[in-house]
Amino acid sequence: MLQVENLTKDFGSLRAVDNLSFQLEKGRICGFVGPNGAGKTTTMRIIATLDEPTAGAVQVDGMSLFEEPYKVRRNIGFMPDHYGAYPALTCEDYLEFYARAYELDRSVRRSRIDGIMEFTGLGKIANKEVETLSKGMQQRLNLGRALINDPKLLIMDEPAAGLDPRARVEFRFLVKSLADRGKTVFISSHILTELAEICDFLLIIDQGRNVAFGRFEDIRASLQEGTEITIRLLNADQVESLEMMLSERADVRDLRVDSGGTITFGFHEDVAQLPGLMRDVLNRGFSVVEFKHGAMSMEDIFMKITRGEFS
Amino acid sequence: MMRKPALILAGIADNAMLYKDITQWLRKRTFAILFFGLLAIAEVTTAIVVLVTQTEERLGVVSFSVLSSVLFLYALIIAFLEHNLTAREFFNRTFELYELSGMSLERMVWGKFLSMLVQFSFGFFCLVPFMFVAFLLGGLDFYLVITVSILLVLAILPLYLMALFVALLGKSKQVSGLIRGVALVLLFLILPYLALGLSYQLVRFGGAGSLVDFFKQLVLLDPSSVKATLYFLAFYLQICLLLFYLCCNAISPSTDSRSTAVHFLTTLLSACYLGAWGVFIFRTAWVDESVGYAVFVPPAILFLILGLASFYGRPDVPVMTRRRRDNARLSLTKVVYALFAPGVKGTLRTLLIFELMFGLFTVLMTTLVSAMVPVMFHFYNAATTALQMPFFLALPGAFLVLSQRFRQNTALLKVGILSWWVILGLPLMITVTVVSSDAPYSYHSFLGELFIQALALHLSPLSSVVVAGDSPSFVFIIAPYRVILGVLGLLALYFTARRRLAYAAKALPKPT
Numbered sequence: 001m002l003q004v005e006n007l008t009k010d011f012g013s014l015r016a017v018d019n020l021s022f023q024l025e026k027g028r029i030c031g032f033v034g035p036n037g038a039g040k041t042t043t044m045r046i047i048a049t050l051d052e053p054t055a056g057a058v059q060v061d062g063m064s065l066f067e068e069p070y071k072v073r074r075n076i077g078f079m080p081d082h083y084g085a086y087p088a089l090t091c092e093d094y095l096e097f098y099a100r101a102y103e104l105d106r107s108v109r110r111s112r113i114d115g116i117m118e119f120t121g122l123g124k125i126a127n128k129e130v131e132t133l134s135k136g137m138q139q140r141l142n143l144g145r146a147l148i149n150d151p152k153l154l155i156m157d158e159p160a161a162g163l164d165p166r167a168r169v170e171f172r173f174l175v176k177s178l179a180d181r182g183k184t185v186f187i188s189s190h191i192l193t194e195l196a197e198i199c200d201f202l203l204i205i206d207q208g209r210n211v212a213f214g215r216f217e218d219i220r221a222s223l224q225e226g227t228e229i230t231i232r233l234l235n236a237d238q239v240e241s242l243e244m245m246l247s248e249r250a251d252v253r254d255l256r257v258d259s260g261g262t263i264t265f266g267f268h269e270d271v272a273q274l275p276g277l278m279r280d281v282l283n284r285g286f287s288v289v290e291f292k293h294g295a296m297s298m299e300d301i302f303m304k305i306t307r308g309e310f311s
Numbered sequence: 312m313m314r315k316p317a318l319i320l321a322g323i324a325d326n327a328m329l330y331k332d333i334t335q336w337l338r339k340r341t342f343a344i345l346f347f348g349l350l351a352i353a354e355v356t357t358a359i360v361v362l363v364t365q366t367e368e369r370l371g372v373v374s375f376s377v378l379s380s381v382l383f384l385y386a387l388i389i390a391f392l393e394h395n396l397t398a399r400e401f402f403n404r405t406f407e408l409y410e411l412s413g414m415s416l417e418r419m420v421w422g423k424f425l426s427m428l429v430q431f432s433f434g435f436f437c438l439v440p441f442m443f444v445a446f447l448l449g450g451l452d453f454y455l456v457i458t459v460s461i462l463l464v465l466a467i468l469p470l471y472l473m474a475l476f477v478a479l480l481g482k483s484k485q486v487s488g489l490i491r492g493v494a495l496v497l498l499f500l501i502l503p504y505l506a507l508g509l510s511y512q513l514v515r516f517g518g519a520g521s522l523v524d525f526f527k528q529l530v531l532l533d534p535s536s537v538k539a540t541l542y543f544l545a546f547y548l549q550i551c552l553l554l555f556y557l558c559c560n561a562i563s564p565s566t567d568s569r570s571t572a573v574h575f576l577t578t579l580l581s582a583c584y585l586g587a588w589g590v591f592i593f594r595t596a597w598v599d600e601s602v603g604y605a606v607f608v609p610p611a612i613l614f615l616i617l618g619l620a621s622f623y624g625r626p627d628v629p630v631m632t633r634r635r636r637d638n639a640r641l642s643l644t645k646v647v648y649a650l651f652a653p654g655v656k657g658t659l660r661t662l663l664i665f666e667l668m669f670g671l672f673t674v675l676m677t678t679l680v681s682a683m684v685p686v687m688f689h690f691y692n693a694a695t696t697a698l699q700m701p702f703f704l705a706l707p708g709a710f711l712v713l714s715q716r717f718r719q720n721t722a723l724l725k726v727g728i729l730s731w732w733v734i735l736g737l738p739l740m741i742t743v744t745v746v747s748s749d750a751p752y753s754y755h756s757f758l759g760e761l762f763i764q765a766l767a768l769h770l771s772p773l774s775s776v777v778v779a780g781d782s783p784s785f786v787f788i789i790a791p792y793r794v795i796l797g798v799l800g801l802l803a804l805y806f807t808a809r810r811r812l813a814y815a816a817k818a819l820p821k822p823t
Contacts, residue, residue: 012719050407052566052630066630073413084405087396088338089331097334100327101412145408 001026001184007056009042016042018208029179031195031202032188039208040188044157048078061152077146079156092126102149116144136167156187160194172198192299206306227267232290236261242286328422346434353381371448379459385434386467390474393427397478406562416559427471458526472554479561549580567631570653574661577617581610585672603689611697614665618704621658623724626811628654655808692786695793696776701800703772707731736771743767743777
């Protein structure tokens with residue numbers, strides 16, 4: 001559905017996007033993350049035909065962005081990080097305006113608007129003025145606008161920014177149901193837990209370069225060295241002794257102690273060896289209140305890949 | 312065939328931008344208060360004027376004057392409100408979303424323009440009954456009513472396009488706010504005078520005493536009045552069309568520019584302007600010192616601005632424009648694209664066509680109009696200044712691009728060149744005027760005068776215009792030199808264009 005090859009964008013001497021390549025299949029949701037200024041918005045604007053690249057190739061549903069830009073526009077829906085200005089327009093007027101802008105036939109227009117109102121749950125506030133809507137409702141309307149032409153590819157730039165937890169959950173549900181309907185979604189966000197829950201794929205960029213792309217689980221597996229273990233003790237005085245004991249073991253790496261006295265480390269042995277480690281700790285008299293092993297979180301992956309430059 | 316007009320009307324009614332702007336206008340509900348408030352003010356003003364001046368017998372005339380002023384004020388307020396709405400949409404990048412919908416730039420501008428006309432029509436048709444009453448009150452000439460109404464409608468079309476263009480001038484809030492403020496003041500102050508000036512010229516062409524007389528003659532299909540009207544309409548339509556495409560180009564200059572249309576229309580307009588002046592001078596033998604400047608300087612300045620905006624803009628043609636050029640069906644459109652394309656090459660071609668056109672006109676004028684020989688040096692001065700224009704683009708450009716800061720920021724480069732012209736030009740203009748004056752001071756030497764004139768001739772178009780205004784012999788001497796400078800300027804621009812394009816091509820392979 002979306003193919004990007006060696007995409008490069010220069011602003012004067014600054015290279016905002018550097019040889020970026022990836023491809024997405026139909027019906028997938030791909031999270032797009034990177035530190036501030038990494039080139040996410042520039043990449044999205046290029047795919048949305050709003051900016052021209054310096055070099056590279058982009059294809060949407062087999063159509064080249066540079067050969068058939070007008071056709072590409074008709075097949076994508078773009079939700080930018082800005083909303084626009086629509087004084088004195090109601091939600092219905094707003095959707096009617098965009099339906100006309102896309103030159104939808106009169107017969108199609110009404111049914112499309114009704115469908116979007118139902119899908120986004122905006123029916124009850126159809127006659128409310130757009131500029132008086134809450135942020136969550138504005139984002140729903142913005143999504144409705146992006147869907148009015150029934151696009152195959154949906155590009156969303158920070159759609160969850162500024163939403164309250166409830167609105168975020170609702171928005172997540174909407175995005176998932178879009179993928180179920182066969183839409184390909186390319187979504188950027190700084191709320192990484194959000195992406196972890198909805199995305200099949202993850203693209204991480206740093207300084208305009210692709211630093212990781214693939215299924216979320218595959219990226220995690222490739223980055224994770226051993227199992228991550230967390231131990232919390234009842235008695236804080238024992239933390240130093242436990243740290244010393246663990247640091248002497250060959251199967252323990254990346255040992256770190258946080259300010260609350262919790263010890264975290266990577267266990268580089270088979271998981272079957274974990275009970276032995278636990279037994280060893282308990283036999284030495286450490287008062288363990290928590291012993292946890294788990295996978296890397298989205299934040300951990302991001303921090304590791306982008307060398308902690310996350311902001 | 313019968314269905315065609317209906318389809319066109321349906322297409323207009325379906326215009327998304329028209330729908331949006333009219334909906335916003337109707338929902339705000341301020342139009343009725345605004346309009347009827349103005350009407351009430353008009354009636355009160357009429358009553359006061361009649362009472363104070365005791366002109367009861369001319370009540371109709373007073374009433375009509377106040378009503379037409381109210382209508383003009385209403386038209387201005389519509390322009391201002393729409394300008395504010397458009398500027399707000401532009402700052403908030405709402406136009407990007409309009410573009411994404413696939414709506415063409417022409418449809419956007421057309422929709423906004425139509426919505427302003429619909430708003431104006433509301434006021435116009437509401438006022439017609441009151442004007443009719445004013446006519447019944449007596450003392451009014453029917454032709455005066457019609458003439459004023461037509462002039463008002465003719466004035467608001469470019470006014471509305473200008474209001475849109477000014478709203479789309481800049482993306483930076485502060486800079487754009489300043490530009491818009493200045494432009495709007497100029498717009499509202501200058502436009503009425505411009506309309507008056509145009510009308511006056513129209514009357515002169517028609518040979519009638521007043522505009523009303525002229526209109527009467529036009530109704531009677533008097534040949535000279537018809538001819539004058541055609542002249543006027545040719546310019547009027549071209550100016551409106553140029554403003555329309557300037558608006559389109561301002562919305563998305565980097566991805567979907569309309570530079571071709573702007574280049575082409577500017578060249579066409581200048582050609583018509585020169586041609587009309589030629590006919591006018593030839594017919595009336597009306598020649599004085601200012602004619603040379605009036606004929607040659609305005610189009611030259613127009614091209615200087617065009618060159619500055621386009622030549623020092625992005626070097627290559629935006630992808631959308633390339634597609635439109637490739638998909639052009641009419642061979643005429645293809646020729647226009649080939650000659651007046653956007654980017655540095657297209658601008659260079661436009662400048663060259665302009666220079667050739669200008670040169671041809673100068674030759675024709677000097678050959679055909681022998682009566683002008685006594686004042687020919689003014690023509691030479693103005694014409695050769697105009698022919699020198701590419702040099703004024705190339706000289707400061709060549710210096711400024713040495714700095715990386717200017718090279719990387721084309722907006723800064725344009726501001727730099729403009730500042731160069733003003734900062735160097737204005738003091739030199741004053742100095743040249745003082746030095747070459749007949750004042751009884753002896754602080755200037757022959758060499759000093761020559762040096763100042765040489766500086767003024769080379770550094771800025773402003774100072775170059777005034778050089779040798781008082782010295783016919785000097786003008787004839789420097790005329791060929793100025794043409795050589797112009798050719799050098801064109802060559803310098805050509806090599807700069809080549810270097811810029813070569814750099815763009817070398818940096819990375821083109822996107823596919």
